[in-house]
Amino acid sequence: MFRFRSLTVVSAVALSVAMSGSAFAQTVLNFAHSTAQNSHYSMGVQAFGKKLSELSNGKFEIREQAAGALGGERDVIEGLQIGSVELTVSSTGPLGNFVPEALVLDLPFLFKDYASARSILDGEIGQELLDKVSENNLVALAWTENGFRHVTNSSRPINTPADLEGLKIRTMENPVHMEAFRAAGASPTPMAFPEVFAALQQNVIDGQENPIPVITASKFWEVQSNLTLTGHVYSPAIILASPSLWDGLSDEEKGWFREAAKVAVEATRAKVESDEANGVELLRKNGMNVVENVDKAAFQKAVAPAYDTFKAKYGDEMLKRIQAAQ
Numbered sequence: 483m484f485r486f487r488s489l490t491v492v493s494a495v496a497l498s499v500a501m502s503g504s505a506f507a508q509t510v511l512n513f514a515h516s517t518a519q520n521s522h523y524s525m526g527v528q529a530f531g532k533k534l535s536e537l538s539n540g541k542f543e544i545r546e547q548a549a550g551a552l553g554g555e556r557d558v559i560e561g562l563q564i565g566s567v568e569l570t571v572s573s574t575g576p577l578g579n580f581v582p583e584a585l586v587l588d589l590p591f592l593f594k595d596y597a598s599a600r601s602i603l604d605g606e607i608g609q610e611l612l613d614k615v616s617e618n619n620l621v622a623l624a625w626t627e628n629g630f631r632h633v634t635n636s637s638r639p640i641n642t643p644a645d646l647e648g649l650k651i652r653t654m655e656n657p658v659h660m661e662a663f664r665a666a667g668a669s670p671t672p673m674a675f676p677e678v679f680a681a682l683q684q685n686v687i688d689g690q691e692n693p694i695p696v697i698t699a700s701k702f703w704e705v706q707s708n709l710t711l712t713g714h715v716y717s718p719a720i721i722l723a724s725p726s727l728w729d730g731l732s733d734e735e736k737g738w739f740r741e742a743a744k745v746a747v748e749a750t751r752a753k754v755e756s757d758e759a760n761g762v763e764l765l766r767k768n769g770m771n772v773v774e775n776v777d778k779a780a781f782q783k784a785v786a787p788a789y790d791t792f793k794a795k796y797g798d799e800m801l802k803r804i805q806a807a808q
């Protein structure tokens with residue numbers, strides 16, 4: 483079911499560098515993600531590295547592998563499972579292909595705002611889902627954040643769902659998102675994120691959808707002229723470790739990684755907040771036409787069939803719990 487692309491970088495756990503003249507051994511760990519250096523994910527990775535280095539007195543150092551340097555999110559998750567990458571922060575885009583229970587989080591218009599999404603993911607429901615992820619040859623350290631997703635394209639301003647008709651919109655490799663865009667009349671085109679900029683530039687696709695922190699960090703204004711603030715789905719992110727790294731750690735060391743993950747979540751959320759506050763203006767300044775007044779109820783209605791498909795396949799127990807919690 484899964485594509486396998488061989489990753490070019492050998493596991494950095496193997497790179498235990500003995501410091502000359504001392505017994506001190508430093509382990510350098512690859513922490514991969516798909517967004518640009520200094521993006522919201524990058525801020526989290528940098529904060530994680532700083533905290534982990536402090537707590538371990540320099541025993542563990544993080545090497546940030548940004549902008550898809552080790553492949554797309556799906557490739558990297560496979561890399562964690564086989565032990566060729568140690569750590570990642572990923573959207574839930576490909577996660578449901580590994581852990582179907584996580585797909586509920588991808589339903590459009592499920593979370594009403596940032597506050598509810600964060601409190602649910604930081605609470606009992608979030609912990610249950612992290613535990614499910616960890617049953618699938620992955621180690622889930624924390625839920626973090628990508629943000630509410632919006633649609634960009636270069637064909638026309640999207641004012642109503644009807645304007646999506648026939649547009650080739652790149653979605654994540656996620657069946658729930660694909661179903662939602664299909665229901666709204668678009669032609670969903672799943673693709674790994676590192677391929678998206680070039681695909682937009684070459685007009686292989688008309689548009690894509692991502693949160694403001696991703697649209698700004700990726701400079702999508704260079705290849706997209708229209709943005710509509712649909713906020714059609716909250717996009718959680720998850721910090722994952724490879725079981726082969728995890729199984730070699732002592733309990734004390736595992737505690738350091740968990741602590742570092744908490745600090746990473748705070749740093750990422752802070753950057754999401756500042757990008758949400760300043761990003762739309764930046765995109766306008768760079769020439770994007772922004773449709774701000776969106777009839778969200780109309781978009782919600784257009785993507786509603788995705789709920790029926792989801793319930794028929796996966797049931798609605800967790801869905802109801804999430805709805806009841808906000």
Ligand code: PAF
Pocket residue numbers: 516517555572573575628654674675691692693696717719
């Ligand atoms: O669109 C995606 O694939 C994701 O939102 C991204 C940009 C890789 C961040 O997780």
